[in-house]
Amino acid sequence: MRKLPLVFALFCFLQAVVAQDYFPKNDGVKEKNTNYTALTNATIYVTPTQVIKQGTLLIQEGKVIDAGSNVSIPENTVTVDLQGKFIYPSFIDPYTGFGVDLPKRAERNGRSAQYEPSREGFYWNDHIMPENSAIGKFEYDKMKAKEYREAGFGVVNTHIADGIARGTGAVIALNDKGGDAQRILEDESGQFFSFERSIASRQSYPSSLMGSMALLRQMYWDSEWYAKGNVDTKDRSLEALLENKSLPAFFEAGDKGNALRADAIGDRFNINYIIVGGGNEYESIDDIKETQARFIMPVDFPDAYDVSDPYAAKYIALEDMRAWNQAPGNLKALSDKGIPFALTTHKLKKPTEFGEKLRKALTYGLDKTKALEALTTVPASYLNMSGEIGSLQKGRYANFLVTSGDIFDKKTTLYENWVQGEKHVINSLEQRDLNGKYSLTAGTQSFDLEISGGADKPKSKVSKGSEELKSTMTYSDNWMTLKFSDEKSGKTWRATALVPDKGSQISGRIVMPDGAEGNFTAKRTGDAASKDENEEKATSKPEVVAVTYPNVGYGFSQKPRQTDMLFRNATVWTSEDAGVLENTDVLVRDGKIASIGKNLNAGRATVIDATGKHLTAGIIDEHSHIAALSINESGQNSSAEVSIEDVVDPEDINIYRNLGGGVTSIQILHGSANPIGGRSAIIKLKWGEDAEGLIYDNSPKFIKFALGENVKQSNWQSFSRFPQTRMGVEQVFVNYFNRAKAYDAKKKSGEPYRYDEEMEVLAEILNGERFISSHSYVQSEINMLMKVAEQFGFRVNTFTHILEGYKVADKMKEHGVGASTFSDWWAYKYEVNDAIPYNAAIMANVGLTVAINSDDREMSRRLNQEAAKTVKYGGMSEEEAWKMVTINPAKLLHIDDRVGSIAEGKDADLVLWTDHPLSVAAKAEKTIIEGTVYFDLETDKKKREAIQAERSKLIGMMLDEKNGGGKTRAPEGKDRINFECETIN
Structure with a gap:
């Protein structure tokens, strides 16, 4: 054990808890008890795989001396005969908050601080607290310890469950009879981390998952810089982080996606996190396997929904229904893949729920030996x-x-x-298992009695003839009480007896319905009845619905595969100089457009008759906020260090809906909460792939900037962060680029420098390696940002929204910036009052590259119709209008060499439309990405039927669960956030 903190050690001494050998004893005898205890004739699980029949466990002074079938028993030994009993190692819970209270929640008072660290001499961000020590705040909780012991646990690993970097934990033996000096097995058991902010801090940064990830990365960069002696001042947080870096590192992810995110950070900094999972790892089991991480798994499997009300049941998402059905199989899925895991009571309301939950996992096929390892040898390791x-x-x-x-x-x-060799009685060994059938005689009356449920939780069933009486039973300290009533007559019998050690008869006293007292006997006549129907269901392997990719409605049972295909006789919208080609074939081979022409040879390709249909390049949305878990990191006026790529959500149903609207690529932009936002993610909508599989390989680097009302926070009356005016916005840009310029110069000089993720990104802009897409409305601010860019020698890539672009289109052309705008949104806030629907056409006529974007999950499904509006407003040609959602956004995103048009050699990102693509009647019949069909109209109909059938099946299973006495919860819908530029979550 490591040395205890001085104050804590002094506390232990003054409290006179179980003392060290050198502590004097002031009362009683001073001779030490060195007797042995031998527990004999038991089945002993020395380890989960080493089992001894009729064995002896010999212990002394809290330690195991020997375990085996031929153990030599010393003379000074107390022997306990455990004939027919079993001995297992006590369980270990490696992830708890036992005995450690959470800090008091900070009062917000309507505002939060951008900076303002509350601790002098520590890290600048209060959510980073590696200096914290659980042992310094630990107080043994006897009541909670009793709950853990009743669930089979003897040791717990505890920590302060607050913040991103949480400090060190401690290993505690749940020994009521010892003191803290004896209970504390390890006072620095590991370092603890999460993506969750501290509840005790008013600091507003980070305010998002991607912000937490960026902060963690920067913390590690800073610790490396500090370790090299490059900082003159003392930082106790970083010193603690460095001092404890050899300890195990525990990371509470709480979700399969966050597990992958945590592992990626660990890989970058050579840290092998032990990851606390969320129970849904089975949905991405191959990705989880690839992490090669060790896991700690909760067993908080969700209860069934009460679906008795068919109208309320409609609000339950299919994925939530599936979670109830599939989640108990998570541990078996991990085990089958050879992924190491320990088990924890974390997330359970009480540790006593643990046994029931684990037994459910066993019915789903989890091997008992694996379960025992996950509770003993694995957490110990x-x-x-x-x-x-x-x-x-x-x-x-x-x-x-x-x-x-x-x-x-x-x-x-x-x-x-x-x-630690101290006995804690849960149920007396003297208590017998009374399960069986009995003939009960009370006075002149006879009854049939059946007892089931075991010694710790017996259940009674009393009947007279064919009529069952209402009964209750308790059994404690070998005293049995039984009460049974005839509800029709109102008569009640009350009996009590001391159960004998042996024999088939129980005798005691009974109070009759008339108040008279007498004797009763209960003579055993046979074994209890076989399992009833409900118990059989509880222990039989349940039917489990199939996992899909992704595991939500409209997911694929198998991931779609790339195929060669020939579109025969289509009207082909090339979005190239060739224009629209009638009655033309397009051949797709190996995910690329191989050939365009008439009467092409299909070879082995699947032929698709496109007669009367229109084939276009897939739609590209330059400005989207779907498929992300968070959009704004609003805690600072610059968040260049965060990246949407960190929080791509491959399970967002809007991916599938966008495919149904012919969209194949999008740029997921950071929001507009700050002048300098976060980095973008440019993705292909490959429904069924993981987050990494969606992101463009060799993706162009983009970042979101923002101007206007949002960044100065006038929309939500925040007065705690700079800037508060449009003038201040300009100064933010100038200040940050001056700093980035100095940072870049130092980096290029070869001198040692502190790696700063934020400055790295801004330096990329200065060096022409990263492009800016700027949220914009008012002409004065549009001019301002172009001038700032020119001052620092770079160009803005795209103005998005740009609803006053028609006023400054000539200056934009001179600067070399493109535009991505709405077709006809205006007047939805003050700075949009001058917007006009002719904006796109005016900018295009000046010579700008113009795209139509969505910024909205619903609009993105009908961008073909939004493009059509430019024909009405501004007289654009149909071909030029179509380019505004295909090749033009591809050019703005610097991916036009790959997508955006139908040309030989480009990716086969295509849409087959049932009608003219600019028509409101057009439907995307097939949406294809790199030669793989991700949306098909006919398949969609089948998916809808399958979803309805699966819902009906799961509802039936939940009704059975309720009728069988299982736990249920009230139905609830899933609150889905419609992410937009302004969304703060």
Whole structure:
């Protein structure tokens, strides 16, 4: 054990808890008890795979001396005969907050601080607290310890469950009879991390998942810089981080996607996080396997929904129904893939719920040996304490359970939980298992009695003839009480008895319905009845619906594959100089457009008759906010260090809906909460792929800037962050680019420099390596940003929204910037009052590259119709209008060499329309990306039917669950956020 903090050690001394050897004893005898205890004739699980029948466990002074079938028993030994009983190592919970209170929640008072660290001499961000120590705030909780022991746990790893970097944890033995000096097995068990802000801090940064990720990365960069001695001042946070870097690192991810995100950060900084999962890892099991990480898994499987009300049931998402059905199979999925995991009570309301939840996982096929390993040897290895806990090998702590049978059997009684050689009684060993059928005689009357449920939770069933009476039973300290009533007559019998150690008869006293007292006897006549229907259902393997890709409605049962195809006799909109080609063939081979012409040879390609139909390049949305978990990092006026690529959400149903509207590529932009926003993600809508599979390979680098009302926060009356005026916005740009210029110069000089992710991104802009897409409305600000850019020697790439672009189109052309705008949105806020629907046509006529974008999940599904509006407003030709949602946004995003038009050699990102693509009657019949069909109109109809059938099946299963006495919860809909530029979540 590491040295305890001085104050804590002094506290232990003054409290006179179980003392060290050198502490004087002021009362009683001073002779040390060196007797042995031998537990004999038991089935002993020394480890999950080393089992001894009729074995002996010998312990002394809290440690295992020996375990085997031929153990030599010393003379000074207390022997306990456990004939027919089982001994298991006590469980270890590697992730708890036991005995450590959370800090008090900070009062916001309507505003939050951008900076203002509350701690002098620590890291600048209050959500980073690696200097915290759980042991300094630990207070043993006897009531909670009792709950853990009743669930089979003897040791827990605890920590302060608050903040992003949370400090060190401690390993605690749940020994009521010892003191803290004895209980604390390790006072620095590991470092703890998460993506969650501290509840105790008013600092507004980070305000998003991508912000938390960026902050973590910067913390590690700063620690490397600090470790090299480049900082003159003291930073106790970074010193603690560095001092404890050899400890195990635990990361609470809480979700399969966050597990991958945490692992990516760990890989970058050579840290092997032990990841606390979320229970949905089975949905991305191959990706989870590839992390090669170790996991800690909760068992908080969701309860079934109460779907009795068919109208309320409609609001439950299919993915939530599936989670109830599929989640208990998560542990088996991990085990089958060879992914190491330990188990935890984390997320359960009480540790006593653990056994029931784990038994459910066992019915889904989890191997019992794997389960026992996940509760003993595996968590011990995570804590680097295999030589002390987790098994009953020689020299380990005497932490073990005494049970009536298989530890995972519902009917098994847990009698004792020994911790550090101290016995904690859960159920008396003297108590018998009374399960069986009895003939009960009370006075002149006879009844049939059946007892089930085991010694710890017996259940009674009393009947007279064919009539069952209402009954209740308790059994504690070998005293049995039984009450049964005839509800029709109102008569009640009350009986009590001391259960004998042996024999088939129980005798005691009974109070009759008339108040008279007498004797009763209950003579055993046979075994209890076989499992009832509900119990059989609870222990039988359930039917599990198939996982899809993604595992939501409209997912694929198998990921779609690339195929060669020939579109025969289509009207082809090339978005090239060739224009629209009638009765033309397009051949797709190996995901590329191989040939365009008439009467092409299909070869082995699948022929698609496109007669009377229109084939176009896939629509590209330059400005979207779908498929992301967060959009704004609003905590600072510059968030260049954050990246939407970190938070791409491949399960967003809007991906599929966009495919149904012919969209194949989008730029997911950061929001407009700050002048300098975050980096973009340019993705292809490959429904069914993971986040990495969506992002363009060799993706062009973009960042979102913003002007106007949002960045100065006039929309939400915030007065705690600079800038507050449009003048201030300009100064933010100038200041940051001056700093970036100095940073870049130092980096290029070869001198040592502190790696700063924010400055790295801004330096990329100065060096022409990253492009700006700027949210904009008012002409004065549009001019301002172009002048700032020219001052620093670069060009703005795109003005998006740009609703006053028609006023400054000539200056924009001179600057060399493109435009991505709405077709006809205007007057939805003050700075849009001068917007006109002719904006796109005017800018195009001046010679700008103009695209029509959505900025909205609904509009993005009908961008073909939005493009058509430029024909009405401004007289654009149909071909030029169509280019505004295909080749023009491709040019703005610097991906026009790959997509945006139908040309030989380009990616086969295509849409087959049922009608003229600019028509409101047109439907996307097929949407294809790189030769793979991701949306098909006929398949969509089948998916809808399959979804309805699956919902009906799951509803039926949930009704069975409720009728069988299972737990249910109220139906609830899923609150889906419609992300837009202004969305703060």
